[in-house]
Structure formats: structure tokens, C-alpha cells
Amino acid sequence: MDRTTAWEDRATKASVGDLVGEVMRDVSLLIRQEVQLAKAELRDSASEAKRGAGLLGGAAYAGSMALMFISIAAWWALGDEIGHGWSALVVAVVWAIVALGTYLPGRKAIGNIKGTPETLETLKKIPETLKKDED
Numbered sequence: 684m685d686r687t688t689a690w691e692d693r694a695t696k697a698s699v700g701d702l703v704g705e706v707m708r709d710v711s712l713l714i715r716q717e718v719q720l721a722k723a724e725l726r727d728s729a730s731e732a733k734r735g736a737g738l739l740g741g742a743a744y745a746g747s748m749a750l751m752f753i754s755i756a757a758w759w760a761l762g763d764e765i766g767h768g769w770s771a772l773v774v775a776v777v778w779a780i781v782a783l784g785t786y787l788p789g790r791k792a793i794g795n796i797k798g799t800p801e802t803l804e805t806l807k808k809i810p811e812t813l814k815k816d817e818d
Contacts, residue, residue, distance in 0.1 A: 713809065717802055717805060717806060720799075720801055720802045720805070721799050721802040724797070724798065724799040724800070724801060724802055725798075725799060727797070728796045728797055728798055728799070731792065731795055731796050731797075732793065732796050734792055735789055735792030735793040735795075735796070736793075738785075738788060738789045738792055739785075739786075739789035739793075742785035742786070742789060743785075746778075746781065746782060746785060749781075750778050754774045754775075754778060757770070757773075757774045757777070758770050758771050758774050761773060761774070
């Protein structure tokens with residue numbers, strides 16, 4: 684007996700209330716599974732966000748401390764050779780390059796956050812699945 688025939692036999696023997704109850708149980712199970720999938724995906728995304736935020740925070744703190752002490756020393760040392768105004772500009776450009784070097788990997792880590800793509804994809808399929816059963 685194929686699947687369609689079995690369903691038709693059951694449909695003719697079962698009451699409407701039984702069929703509605705079965706559909707509700709199936710929908711309830713589907714929703715519970717989708718919630719579990721969403722939780723797992725959000726856990727993974729939160730872990731990646733934590734990593735990216737940590738990298739950016741660490742880069743900002745280390746950069747500010749290094750910027751303060753090394754910049755003063757470099758500015759002072761270069762000031763005797765090219766003048767204090769030019770030496771300040773040279774030091775600022777160097778630290779702008781360093782800032783870019785720490786910002787790009789942090790931005791990439793934040794950009795790798797996926798959210799809940801599988802959950803969204805399967806939720807889009809629910810209405811289509813219910814429509815197929817109506818035909």
C-alpha cells in the first residue's frame with residue numbers, strides 16, 4: 684500500500700477532530716524543532732560575536748596605551764631631526780596604519796556572524812508545505 688492510499692484510508696476512518704489533532708501535533712513538533720535549531724544557531728553566532736568584540740576591544744585598549752607612550756617617544760626623537768610639527772604628523776600616520784591593521788580582522792570576525800540562516804530557510808518552507816497538503 685503506498686503512502687497516499689494509507690493516508691486516504693486513515694482519513695476516511697478518522698474523524699475531522701482526529702485529523703485536526705494530528706495536524707496540530709505535527710505543527711507543534713515542527714515549531715519545537717525550529718526553536719531548537721534557532722537556539723543552536725544563535726549560540727554559534729553569539730560565540731563568534733564575542734570573539735570579534737574581544738578582538739576589537741583588545742585592539743582598542745592596546746592601541747591607545749601604545750599610542751600614548753610610543754608616540755611621545757617617537758615625536759620627541761624625530762623632533763630634533765625634522766621639527767616637532769612634521770614628526771607629530773609622521774607618528775600619527777604610522778599609528779593610523781596600525782589602527783587599520785587591527786580594525787580589519789575585527790571587522791571580518793564580526794562580518795562572519797551568520798545569525799539563523801537554516802531556521803529562516805525552513806520557516807519559509809512551512810507555508811509551502813501546508814499548501815501542498817491542501818491540493
